[in-house]
Amino acid sequence: MRKLIVLCVLLALIVPSGSMMVGAQDGNPFEGMSPEDLFPNAIDDVERESAMAALLAANLPDARDRFEGEKLTVGVLASGTRGVISGGVYFWREAFQAVTGAELEIIEIPFEQMLTTLTIDFSTNQNTYDAIINASWFYGDYISNDWIIPIDDYIGAEGFPVWEPEKVAAPLQQLLTWGDNWYGVVNDGDAQMLYYRRDILEDPEWQAAYEEEVGEPMPVPPRTWQQVLKVSRFFNGKDWNGDGDPDDGISLHLKVGGQGHFHYMALSSPFAITPAEGDDPRAVTKYDNIYWFDPDDMTPVINSPGHVAALEFLKELAATGSQSQFGWELGEAWDNFLNDNAVLTFSWGDVGSLAQDPNQSVIQGKLGGAPIPCSEVWYDRELGEFVEDAENPNCVGNLVGASWHGVISSRSNVPELAYYFLAMQANPSILFWNVVYGWTGVDPSSLPHLFPPAGEATVEDYVAAGYNADDVESYITAYGQNLFDPPTTLTYLRIPGTPEYWNILDIRLAEAMIDVLSPQEALDAVAEEWEEITDDIGRDYLLDIYRESIGYSPE
């Protein structure tokens, strides 16, 4: 009897602890593995258990019989085991290895070395990488050199994790495809939007002070760049956070090589792009929806009056923030906003999710989000004059940024294993987990991440992951509006040579921002250097690709 009691006690102790071990049944790839084994990079039980739930919900097919003993090498942005984009790859490594029996080698590549590393690797036939978590602007070079393969045959095939290409937000789908083929597996979705301090801008005392100083009510949230400038200028230099020091209006990353050119692209689009008249404002004509080059001859339009006005405006706006912005990269600009030092910023979805992380932010519960602002002034290239209309501002969406996602090398010996890994990362439950944990750097990309009417997520989905309900309602709503509501969107440059074009833009913009060159001189220099690149690559060759990529047909 005593033995029976002891046995019962032991069983009572073993069964619950045994239930923490995953899938203690025959044939389960996670058999005998605890959440601690599967997620060694998790920092707490909440993260570990939620990841475990996501992994089980993913219902990954057991692929050990096909991939046992194989090795997959993935190239990814260098940010470390808990950093943006690479963090997610590390986080799910053990689970991938368990379900496939394969080994996953992760090679981190610094942002500024990415093109260098990959081009040398492919050009010299080293063929190190089976899959690359790549930036969308590399497509022109990848495709023209046949470095990556289409994945249409794998999508929906049996034996691979399920993901839903049709649920990728329509504007982002174009970044994963080329012509009629899918090349990319969804991961991150980038678009810049406006963030503001809801608690400050909605404070009646600050609103009254603003009205008294500026002479009009404070727009909350600001809907145009001109309103953003007024609000930022009002708050800049005031101690609105009560720490005894003057604080910033806006927080931007403007260091050369610090991705400041994406700020410029997002801001300048409504200054430089005119939507088409008629039923389809996205229709591309010689003058409408043109941002980069004249589609008839590849002449750069980057130095057109709309662009110059936008750059002059960006300088004015930057002057309402810290002088140190000109030396900041992404992280520093985000930190400044997340740590209560700036009242406004415009950036990617990362800010929305990082704001919810108490380790990185002190503004949880104080965050507001709004679509990227419109402009009350823009340049009509067809008329050759500026148009001003504060009542009906020009609104242009954007997909600026990398939208980091996986592609498969054409030189890979294990393309199926590579696809398995990428599809696993794109599986709805795993991808949603990556989206809600801001440190992964994976931003909303698909309908399950966005709110209705276009999306399928609910505020509760995010609140369950630790988000503040008001913050996430504002942030995700704005993110969805940002993707779907603007009448037109900046076309994404994906022609061969894009990294070179953007590098020159980045350098010259930085020079304009620090007054080495005037905005006109800087953009004239960009146009001149772009012409050299175009001639170097081949104008006619590029023209065809450019026209196809923006959907232009010459009359």
Added chain:
Amino acid sequence: MKSANRARLIFLLPGALWVLCFTLFPLVYSLGLSFTDKRMGRRTRPGEFIGFQNYQDIFQDNRVAEVMEMTIFVIVGSVLLTVVLGTFIAWLFNHEIPGLRAFRSILTLPIFAAPIALGQLGMILFNEQSGPINHMIRGVGLDPVYWITDPWSARFAVLIVDVWQWTPFVFIIVLAAMQSIPDELYEAARLDTSSAWTMFRRITFPMITPALGTVTMLRLVETFKILDIPYTLTGGGPGVSTQTYSYYIYLEGLRFFDMGYASALAYLLVITAIIISSIFFWRVRHRYDIE
């Protein structure tokens, strides 16, 4: 005799192979590349012979003019400051000072650090908001310096880190030269003067001139190649204000893969360095021949 020759050959072989593979071959290969349009990853430029076109392009490239400003600034500034400071510190340490050995060891530490690491350290020191240098500047009631975001301040930041690293190198060589000067010379001079400056000018300086010549030439060639400190400290910015000629070669060659053009740029650097160092050596030899 034959076996002795064979032994010599065997001992020489590894060194000869090393030089052939890792010095001569890259040198010849890159010279060949500099006459081609080779650009990796671009089908339109497979590497056809284009004569001196790349060399001609250098003189029409406005980016070269831009980076030369920083290059000349850092060469002149760094060589001058390291030589003057290194000599001054060596002169100080050539006297009897308590704890001399410990100070000497501490002073030479920066030489052993990788320039990349010093650049990273510089990022912390020169951080505009929370760096200790601006903290001290604020502490004495002055406005902070925008070390990274103001073009000339950024250039000085690069210069300061470079000088910091290389002053000990000058210090060690010049100190060795100073310590090799016979004491008798100073003892004899003290009969005529007690002025330290006169003794330095009349005895020390002439005696260390050959060492100074060598160290200046070495620093000159080394500074021509500076890339790692601006790369890590400022990223070449703000704008392109801290990009040096070597930085530009790196960007053209390893960022944009214009291997032909980058090779031509590199060869022009080599030729310039050879010309300058030849003139320098000729001047030094000429001076000693006369004397």
